[in-house]
Amino acid sequence: MTDFTSLGVKDIRDGVAKGDFTAREVATAFNAAVAQAASLNAFIVTTPDHALAAADATDAARSKGETLGKMAGVPIGMKDLFATRGVQTTAASHILEGFIPEYESTVSSNLWAAGAGMLGKLNLDQFAMGSSNETSYFGNVSSPWQKEGSNAPMSPGGSSGGSSTAVAARIAPAATGTDTGGSIRQPAAFTGICGIKPTYGRCSRWGVVAFASSLDQAGPMARSVEDCAIMLEAMAGFDPKDATSLQMDVPNWEAALSGDLSGKKVGIPKEYQMEGTDQAILDSWEQGKAWLKDAGAEIVDISLPHTKYALPAYYIIAPAEASSNLARYDGVRYGLRDLPDGAGLQDMYAETRAAGFGDEVKRRILIGTYVLSAGFYDAYYNQAQKIRTLVSQDFEKAWAQCDVILAPTTPTASFPLGSLDADPLTMYLNDVFAVPASLAGLPAMSVPASLTKDGLPLGLQLVGKPFDEQGVLNAGLAIQQRAGFAAKPEKWW
Numbered sequence: 001m002t003d004f005t006s007l008g009v010k011d012i013r014d015g016v017a018k019g020d021f022t023a024r025e026v027a028t029a030f031n032a033a034v035a036q037a038a039s040l041n042a043f044i045v046t047t048p049d050h051a052l053a054a055a056d057a058t059d060a061a062r063s064k065g066e067t068l069g070k071m072a073g074v075p076i077g078m079k080d081l082f083a084t085r086g087v088q089t090t091a092a093s094h095i096l097e098g099f100i101p102e103y104e105s106t107v108s109s110n111l112w113a114a115g116a117g118m119l120g121k122l123n124l125d126q127f128a129m130g131s132s133n134e135t136s137y138f139g140n141v142s143s144p145w146q147k148e149g150s151n152a153p154m155s156p157g158g159s160s161g162g163s164s165t166a167v168a169a170r171i172a173p174a175a176t177g178t179d180t181g182g183s184i185r186q187p188a189a190f191t192g193i194c195g196i197k198p199t200y201g202r203c204s205r206w207g208v209v210a211f212a213s214s215l216d217q218a219g220p221m222a223r224s225v226e227d228c229a230i231m232l233e234a235m236a237g238f239d240p241k242d243a244t245s246l247q248m249d250v251p252n253w254e255a256a257l258s259g260d261l262s263g264k265k266v267g268i269p270k271e272y273q274m275e276g277t278d279q280a281i282l283d284s285w286e287q288g289k290a291w292l293k294d295a296g297a298e299i300v301d302i303s304l305p306h307t308k309y310a311l312p313a314y315y316i317i318a319p320a321e322a323s324s325n326l327a328r329y330d331g332v333r334y335g336l337r338d339l340p341d342g343a344g345l346q347d348m349y350a351e352t353r354a355a356g357f358g359d360e361v362k363r364r365i366l367i368g369t370y371v372l373s374a375g376f377y378d379a380y381y382n383q384a385q386k387i388r389t390l391v392s393q394d395f396e397k398a399w400a401q402c403d404v405i406l407a408p409t410t411p412t413a414s415f416p417l418g419s420l421d422a423d424p425l426t427m428y429l430n431d432v433f434a435v436p437a438s439l440a441g442l443p444a445m446s447v448p449a450s451l452t453k454d455g456l457p458l459g460l461q462l463v464g465k466p467f468d469e470q471g472v473l474n475a476g477l478a479i480q481q482r483a484g485f486a487a488k489p490e491k492w493w
């Protein structure tokens, strides 16, 4: 009997289309795996009926000989940042607990139209703020991976930590993620899976709970480059409801996948050789260069001189935008309302927001409000915006020398849950290699490369030119073909 939960997107889609098995069998197997893995805390709510209904629709369409969608028969996990009609959408916050949208986000509705079904809403860092999935109101998510010789629960990365855990633990073949400053790539790297953040504007932000609107992008997380290409095709596309949506056709990324990099130049940015980066990460970067060379690429040294300013600029711009976006949660329009007896409107705002937001979210609102305040706007926010432009210009200059950039995804492998609680700056440093591409709006992907000597996954990151997801996916494929990453977390949950 097929072990359906070991299958990825392509295998499921093709197997269902060929009639090797039914979509219902697949959905049933994943629903059972989800129920059985509750201790990972990857899901905030499960929606087995949604997965079954979509599967039945696919099976019925197939039996009538209708054309099947790109994701037909594939049940997926949906990060709980995407509004889903009739299904609670919380952004992992208390303030949105019980909020049931009347509408469906564009990305999720594109996925349902392509034939995917929903296993449930995935846990995340609250309002997508975090790098470890420890800021959720609904509790930490545990990575399915553990260090050799230890059973301490490890971080699945963040903010898409429910997504990374579900895919790595084989309780979902794929999941949606969102990436504002690394939240697809860093959790993918921590859990030995793939994840791609497309060019800013490829996937509609409509119906995605906003964190930092000029940075937020949705993307797929799955166990292979092919699966990411398929799912990204289903998610992407112009949406008139999002003013920053790209008016461009969605390429057929899957069909054009090729791991042959002959004639391509891969840039190695010297500024990513940073102090504090683990030796294992530097070794895997070297290995990555060798793999891409073997795939036919020429390796060239490049310079992105403003790299070291990217992280501080991100931690000004993202909180600034967040403080403005989160002003809408006021006890009037959505979710929680805390109205003590005899209280006035102002008290209601204050009580609701005090009770409804977690500490990290409050920290971001305070920082954001501060950097936007009249006295400090020029000193912080305007400076950060100038740095953002310089970071983008660094990349533009680099594209004269190379087609794609290879770098580590993270400076370290995963860490035990709780170990960075008292150290927000080290936590923020997790994103040091991820945020430059976010600030510049570029497509960027993490692919699993190797394991540390403790048995934890490491990822390599590929950053591409604007709109060149294909170049990123192809370089990712070249690494995947050579890394042969087949390690799986041992089941303990």
Ligand code: GLN
Binding pocket: 128, 129, 130, 131, 158, 159, 178, 179, 180, 181, 182, 183, 184, 211, 318, 431
């Ligand atoms: N870890 C980063 C932060 O906390 C990135 C989050 C994200 O990409 N959503 O802001």
